[in-house]
Amino acid sequence: MxxxxxxxxxxxxxxxxxxxxxxxxxxxxxxxxxxxxxxxxxxxxxxxxxxxxxxxxxxxxxxxxxxxxxxxxxxxxxxxxxxxxPAVSTPDPPPSGPAEPWIVAWRDWATAALLARLTGTQGDGTLAPRPEGAPTDHTDWQRWSVRMSQLSPLALPALDGPVHAAARAAPLALARGATRAVLRRDFPTATRIVRWLALLHAEGVRLPLDPVPLVEHLRLHGGGPRLALDAAIARRLLGLEAP
Missing domain, CATH: 1.10.220 (Annexin V; domain 1)
Structure with a gap:
């Protein structure tokens, strides 16, 4: 092939x-x-x-x-x-190391951690250890929000760590990033960022915008199963669909 x-x-x-x-x-x-x-x-x-x-x-x-x-x-x-x-050792976070392997390592950790939780096993590092670091420079909110969108599979309940702390510390940067992505018609990126806003809303974090109209707008734009799944997860987190 x-x-x-x-x-x-x-x-x-x-x-x-x-x-x-x-x-x-x-x-x-x-x-x-x-x-x-x-x-x-x-x-x-x-x-x-x-x-x-x-x-x-x-x-x-x-x-x-x-x-x-x-x-x-x-x-x-x-x-x-x-x-x-996955890689034997966790990669260094950017800028010390390249971003892509570090993002993959975080996503692998999320999968391993949830598997451990759902199976009742001890620890979450058996299949993939937790990387170090998180996107922290939210003053550069355009770049930062895109990086957070790449980490959107972590925006699920039952997960917590430095990436989640970074999201809680910068709801305004997330809101700006989501709005910018919508205006650029980059609906996949917008939907992934909105997932973080939806998770923060579920945790009771005060947000600078109402994420409900945003996710309802985004789910109307198609974009394939992946965007639809992101939008459905956000809607669940916002309580728009009954469990």
Missing amino acids: SPDRSQTVYAASAADLALRALDALRGVEGTALLAEHVERADDPKAALAAIRVVGADAFAPYLLAEAVFHPDDAAAVSQSFAVFP
């Missing part, structure tokens, strides 16, 4: 898993959605890669709705880490 073909297959599998998670969040999908995604795939390796790409957001139905976490799902997540292992 050519590299371009491989990337296309992997992207399609990730989109399919995001759609499955969205259906489960809405109460449509059955049990063991992650395991079934792998079992029914024409390319199981691509399906395992999709679990790593969608990451912690695949757990949204179990955290925000009434979906029951299945042991087969835990096995599928563990297998995805075995086939696509």
Whole structure:
């Protein structure tokens, strides 16, 4: 398979898993959605890669709705880490190191931490240790809010850490970043930032804008299963959909 073909297959599998998670969040999908995604795939390796790409957001139905976490799902997540292992050591945060590996490490940690929580195991560093650092220079709110959007899979209940503390410390920067992204018609980035605003709202943090009209506006703009999943998670956090 050519590299371009491989990337296309992997992207399609990730989109399919995001759609499955969205259906489960809405109460449509059955049990063991992650395991079934792998079992029914024409390319199981691509399906395992999709679990790593969608990451912690695949757990949204179990955290925000009434979906029951299945042991087969835990096995599928563990297998995805075995086939696509994270870095042995956590990368340095930017600017000491490049941003992309550090962002991936945070997203891996979120997946591992939620797996540990849902399976009742001790600790969250078995599959992926927690990186150091967080986006802190929110005075440069344009760059900072984009970086926070890249970390949006951490914007889920049951997770906490320095990235969440950074979000709580700068709701105005998040609001500015979301508004700018909407005006630029960058709806995926806007929706990912709004997830942080929705999480802060759920925690009782006072916000400089009402996130409800914003997320309702964003969910009307399409953008595929990934944007739809981000918007649905935000709506759940805002209490706009019953669990």
